[in-house]
Amino acid sequence: xxxxxxxxxxxxxxxxxxxxxxxxxxxxxxxxxxxxxxxxxxxxxxxxxxxxxxxxxxxxxxxxxxxxxxxxxxxxxxxxxxxxxxxxxxxxxxxxxxxxxxxxxxxxxxxxxxxxxxxxxxxxxxxxxxxxxxxxxxxxxxxxxxxxxxxxxxxxxxxxxxxxxxxxxxxxxxxxxxxxxxxxxxxxxxxxxxxxxxxxxxxxxxxxxxxxxxxxxxxxxxxxxxxxxxxxxxxxxxxxxxxxxxxxxxxxxxxxxxxxxxxxxxxxxxxxxxxxxxxxxxxxxxxxxxxxxxxxxxxxxxxxxxxxxxxxxxxxxxxxxxxxxxxxxxxxxxxxxxxxxxxxxxxxxxxxxxxxxxxxxxxxxxxxxxxxxxxxxxxxxxxxxxxxxxxxxxxxxxxxxxxxxxxxxxxxxxxxxxxxxxxxxxx
Amino acid sequence: xxxxxxxxxxxxxxxxxxxxxxxxxxxxxxxxxxxxxxxxxxxxxxxxxxxxxxxxxxxxxxxxxxxxxxxxxxxxxxxxxxxxxxxxxxxxxxxxxxxxxxxxxxxxxxxxxxxxxxxxxxxxxxxxxxxxxxxxxxxxxxxxxxxxxxxxxxxxxxxxxxxxxxxxxxxxxxxxxxxxxxxxxxxxxxxxxxxxxxxxxxxxxxxxxxxxxxxxxxxxxxxxxxxxxxxxxxxxxxxxxxxxxxxxxxxxxxxxxxxxxxxxxxxxxxxxxxxxxxxxxxxxxxxx
Numbered sequence: 001x002x003x004x005x006x007x008x009x010x011x012x013x014x015x016x017x018x019x020x021x022x023x024x025x026x027x028x029x030x031x032x033x034x035x036x037x038x039x040x041x042x043x044x045x046x047x048x049x050x051x052x053x054x055x056x057x058x059x060x061x062x063x064x065x066x067x068x069x070x071x072x073x074x075x076x077x078x079x080x081x082x083x084x085x086x087x088x089x090x091x092x093x094x095x096x097x098x099x100x101x102x103x104x105x106x107x108x109x110x111x112x113x114x115x116x117x118x119x120x121x122x123x124x125x126x127x128x129x130x131x132x133x134x135x136x137x138x139x140x141x142x143x144x145x146x147x148x149x150x151x152x153x154x155x156x157x158x159x160x161x162x163x164x165x166x167x168x169x170x171x172x173x174x175x176x177x178x179x180x181x182x183x184x185x186x187x188x189x190x191x192x193x194x195x196x197x198x199x200x201x202x203x204x205x206x207x208x209x210x211x212x213x214x215x216x217x218x219x220x221x222x223x224x225x226x227x228x229x230x231x232x233x234x235x236x237x238x239x240x241x242x243x244x245x246x247x248x249x250x251x252x253x254x255x256x257x258x259x260x261x262x263x264x265x266x267x268x269x270x271x272x273x274x275x276x277x278x279x280x281x282x283x284x285x286x287x288x289x290x291x292x293x294x295x296x297x298x299x300x301x302x303x304x305x306x307x308x309x310x311x312x313x314x315x316x317x318x319x320x321x322x323x324x325x326x327x328x329x330x331x332x333x334x335x336x337x338x339x340x341x342x343x344x345x346x347x348x349x350x351x352x353x354x355x356x357x358x359x360x361x362x363x364x365x366x367x368x369x370x371x372x373x374x375x376x377x378x379x380x381x382x383x384x385x386x387x388x389x390x391x392x393x394x395x396x397x398x399x400x401x402x403x404x405x406x407x408x409x410x411x412x413x414x415x416x417x418x419x420x421x422x423x424x425x426x427x
Numbered sequence: 428x429x430x431x432x433x434x435x436x437x438x439x440x441x442x443x444x445x446x447x448x449x450x451x452x453x454x455x456x457x458x459x460x461x462x463x464x465x466x467x468x469x470x471x472x473x474x475x476x477x478x479x480x481x482x483x484x485x486x487x488x489x490x491x492x493x494x495x496x497x498x499x500x501x502x503x504x505x506x507x508x509x510x511x512x513x514x515x516x517x518x519x520x521x522x523x524x525x526x527x528x529x530x531x532x533x534x535x536x537x538x539x540x541x542x543x544x545x546x547x548x549x550x551x552x553x554x555x556x557x558x559x560x561x562x563x564x565x566x567x568x569x570x571x572x573x574x575x576x577x578x579x580x581x582x583x584x585x586x587x588x589x590x591x592x593x594x595x596x597x598x599x600x601x602x603x604x605x606x607x608x609x610x611x612x613x614x615x616x617x618x619x620x621x622x623x624x625x626x627x628x629x630x631x632x633x634x635x636x637x638x639x640x641x642x643x644x645x646x647x648x649x650x651x652x653x654x655x656x657x658x659x660x661x662x663x664x665x666x667x668x669x670x671x672x673x674x675x676x677x678x679x680x681x682x683x684x685x686x687x688x689x690x691x692x693x694x695x696x697x698x699x700x701x702x703x704x705x706x707x708x709x710x711x712x713x714x715x
Contacts, residue, residue, distance in 0.1 A: 016713060029620075093712070097441060097548035100709040106441040114547055121543045125472040134468060137461035138547055 004074040006222050007095075007112075007190060011104035012068040014090055014246075017061055064090045065246045068104070072190075072239075077216045077223040079237030079254050081261045086243040088226045089194060095224065096192050110189025110222065113140050124168030128159055128178055131167050135182045149185045156211070157181035177204055184211045191215065194226045212236055234258060234333070259332060259372060269300040269397050279391035283318035284379055287356065291375075291397045304366060304401045304421065311360040312377055320351045323381050323388065325359055332372035335419055341380065348382060366408065369421040370401035443709075454550050461549060465557035470564050484568045488524060492517040499642045507644070509586040510676045514576055519641040521573050522671045525566040525600065526607050526664060527632050532558035533611025534628050537619045537711050544712060551708040552701075555612055559604045566600070577675075588677040596674050602693050603667050609697035616700075616707035639664040644672075644679045663689035 017028075065087045072078050080088050093099045095106060096114030121138040122131050132153055136146040146153075154163055157178045159170070167175060193212070209232055216223050216236070227233050233240070233254065240257025242250035250260040269291040278285045292309045293299045302308050312325065326341025340361065346352075375397075378390040401409055401416065408421045455462075474480045492513055499505045500512035507515040533555035537544065540554055581587050618624045638658050640648070645665055649656045659665045666685040673679045 093545075094441065098545055099712045100443050101441065103443055105443075107437040108440070109436065109438050111438070112548075121547070123468055123472060125475045126468060130468075134464045137458070137464045138543070138549060140458070140549065141460075142457075143460040143464075 003071075005071045006074045006109045007072040007224075008107045009068050009070050009095075009104070010107070012065055012091070012094060012101045012106065013063060013103045014065040014087075014094065014099075015061055015102040016064050063246050065094075065101070068248055070241055070248065070251060072222055072224065074110075074189075074222055075216065075220045076239055077225060077237045079233040079240045079257065080224065080226045080243065081233060081240060081257060082243035085245075087246040088243055090246075091243070092192050092194050092224070092226055108190065111140070112190045112192060113183075113186050113188035114192040115139075115183045115186075115194070122167055122175065122179065125166055127166055128157075128163040128170070129154075131178065132182055135179060136186075139183060139186055140188065141186060145187070153181045153185050156184060156207075173204070180204075180208055184208070184215070188221070190222045190224065192224045209236060268395055270298045271395055279377070279389055279394070280317075281379060281388035283316060283321045284323070284388070285315045285317060286312065286377060286391065286394070287315055288313040289375075289377065289395045291395050299397070301398045301400055304368070304370060304399055305406050307365050308363045308397060308399075309360050310363070310375055310395065311358055313356060313358045314379075315356045316352055316354050319354060322348055322351055323379055324348050326378050326380065327361060328376045328378070328390075329363075329368075330374045330376070331369070331419060332374075337368070337373070337419060341378070366406075366423040367420060368399045369418055370399055370416070372396060372398050451550065455552060455556075458549050458553055462553050462557055462560070465553065466561040466564070469557060469561035481568060484565055485572050488517065488520050488569050489572070491520050495520070495642045505643050505647065508678050510678050511580050511585050514573075514580055514585070514587075515672070515676065515678070516642055517573055517576060518672050518675050519668055521566070521569045522600075522603070522668055523636060523639065523641045523664075524569060525562060526603050526667075527636075528562040528565065529559050529604055529607025530611045530614075530632065531628065532562060533608055534614040535618060535625060536611070536615040537707065538615070538625070541712065544708075552612075552704065555608055555615070555704075558611075559608045563600075563604065573675075590674050590677045592670075592674045592681070596671065599667060599671055599674070602690065603664075605697050606663065606667075606689075606693040609693065609700035612700035612704040613696070616703040616711070619707055619711040635662075635664065638662050640668050645669045646680065660685075663692045 068087075068091060070078075080091065082088050090099075092114065094101050096112060098114075121135055123134060126134065129150075132150065133143065133146050137143065154160055157174075157180075159174050159178050159181075162170060162174065167178070170178070212223065212225075213236060215221050223236070225233065225237055237254040240250070240252065240254040240261075241248055242257050242261045250257055270289070272288045273279065273286060275285070278287060280286065288311075290298050290311050291300070291302075292311060293302065294307060294309075310327065312327075314325075324342045324345040324347055326339065328339045329337045331337055342359065373396060374393050375395050376390060376392045377394045379388040380386060381388065401407060401421070403409060403411055403413055406423075408423045409416055474483055477483065479486070495516040496513045499516070500507065505512075536551070536555050536558075544551065577587065614624050614628055639662055640659060645659060648659050666682065666689045669679050670681050670686060673681050
């Protein structure tokens with residue numbers, strides 16, 4: 001089938017200058033201009049670090065985006081996912097023409113409208129109705145278009161009663177509803193959306209997601225969507241792009257993209273800590289955690305039928321301490337699957353001498369669904385109950401489903417829902 | 428890969444730099460409703476939650492005119508000929524106010540609208556244009572008060588004569604608006620990076636007023652300060668205000684050469700302003 005590319009990004013890069021814009025700016029500007037009139041290249045384009053905010057860089061210039069290439073087909077809903085600071089928002093800003101790329105170009109076959117933050121340009125002094133017109137016009141609609149949809153917009157927002165009241169009297173939730181309602185009735189070929197679903201109550205979020213699904217499925221419109229809400233991304237998007245430190249690290253189907261993004265968080269089935277940075281409380285320090293198979297071999301990938309053992313090794317630093325230990329398990333959508341602690345631990349009754357100890361927990365086979373998991377470790381006391389420390393993401397592992405009589409799936413090979421996948425008996 | 432089906436039928440491209448000169452009139456036309464809504468917003472929200480409301484539009488020029496009349500005419504003794512000094516000052520101030528409103532309103536376009544410009548794209552020029560147009564409404568209201576006093580003085584028996592050139596008064600105001608817009612766009616672009624300019628503008632306008640023949644006829648400066656008269660003679664605003672008074676009150680002089688000079692300066696300033704504004708709008712959000 002012929003590909004119908006509606007949007008194409010070619011080698012998009014964006015450079016930012018760090019630090020204050022001040023006196024140094026003028027000298028750089030003059031230097032840049034001096035290079036330009038001599039026909040030389042901009043001297044500040046060459047230097048620039050990869051954008052990793054945790055490492056101290058050597059240069060004042062940083063590449064927020066580097067060589068971004070992707071294509072979007074008509075009618076596709078593309079999810080852009082990545083950690084904070086990966087460059088997602090910068091990319092959307094470039095797409096929505098708020099700022100220009102430093103190098104590269106974006107070609108488009110359709111009008112792009114962006115919804116980077118709902119309620120942009122709302123004026124508190126004006127009524128809801130007046131703001132619908134103003135906001136719609138800012139987003140690129142004509143007055144006629146808005147008038148024809150006014151009733152629908154008001155109905156969708158659920159703010160009929162307040163529509164002739166100044167927006168400054170609205171609750172924040174109502175403002176968002178009204179703003180989203182305006183945006184939802186936009187009709188550009190390409191819609192760019194950033195984190196709008198982070199606001200509003202659950203009922204409204206559901207409504208908003210439903211509306212966006214309608215937009216892309218029935219309207220045949222192309223949507224670019226940025227969010228940290230994996231469930232929203234998963235239910236809306238068809239394709240995904242994973243970004244890390246200003247670069248695209250994965251492009252493909254949304255499910256694979258989500259797996260890729262989340263496995264990037266923790267793909268360690270074995271981890272040790274040095275004394276200095278070990279997770280600890282005043283009497284105990286975590287030294288080592290490993291995920292092992294039955295044969296005691298450290299492994300990241302486990303068959304769905306296999307038991308998975310997680311072994312925690314810690315050092316007791318003080319005598320006469322009564323405590324117990326536990327762990328939490330999260331799946332790759334950050335859903336909390338289970339929590340368990342050693343409720344009958346000997347350490348709750350008798351204190352242990354100073355030294356190194358190991359504790360293990362076994363997760364049964366045919367229990368977890370396919371996907372990536374992340375495990376945390378906690379130490380707590382009873383009487384009164386108190387969590388001494390809870391370290392997230394200490395280790396991770398993947399569960400891989402199989403077809404066959406030994407699994408819940410049996411011989412079915414399609415998508416399989418549910419966050420757990422136990423093998424149950426039918427009678 | 429699949430270049431077989433990608434002929435050059437792209438609707439638009441986003442590139443690092445604008446073409447050297449691009450005022451995309453078609454795009455501005457597409458957003459004409461936004462322009463009107465901005466104008467409406469500016470007009471109706473300025474005096475919301477005030478008791479006197481639009482009366483504030485009238486209080487400021489009236490009080491300034493009274494002050495000027497006392498200081499410059501009664502104390503300093505500037506001669507305004509046959510025209511009552513108050514009316515002379517009111518004419519100058521009403522016209523001058525329109526220019527300052529345009530200039531100050533547009534000169535912080537990028538800074539004041541950074542929040543909205545950082546979120547959504549529309550042709551940025553819509554914003555300063557809306558300032559110039561909404562100030563025209565304000566100017567209209569202030570001009571009505573001028574007409575009111577004009578009629579009052581006329582029936583008091585003051586020697587007032589309309590001039591046939593009054594028909595060109597709207598053209599003069601438009602030229603003034605364009606000059607304010609051009610200068611404002613130029614300054615707004617520079618303010619994004621160097622805030623120094625926003626300090627400059629507030630007292631710069633004060634100084635400029637004294638060089639713009641607002642409270643004295645142009646002929647006066649030539650008589651009294653022949654050494655510095657050129658400062659006023661090279662100021663296009665002085666010609667605009669002098670001409671406006673000539674049209675409205677039939678005092679002073681009209682210099683055709685001066686007006687042509689004003690027109691040339693206005694066109695030059697407008698296009699330079701537009702050029703710099705267009706260059707800035709692409710990535711100002713990174714430096715503002």
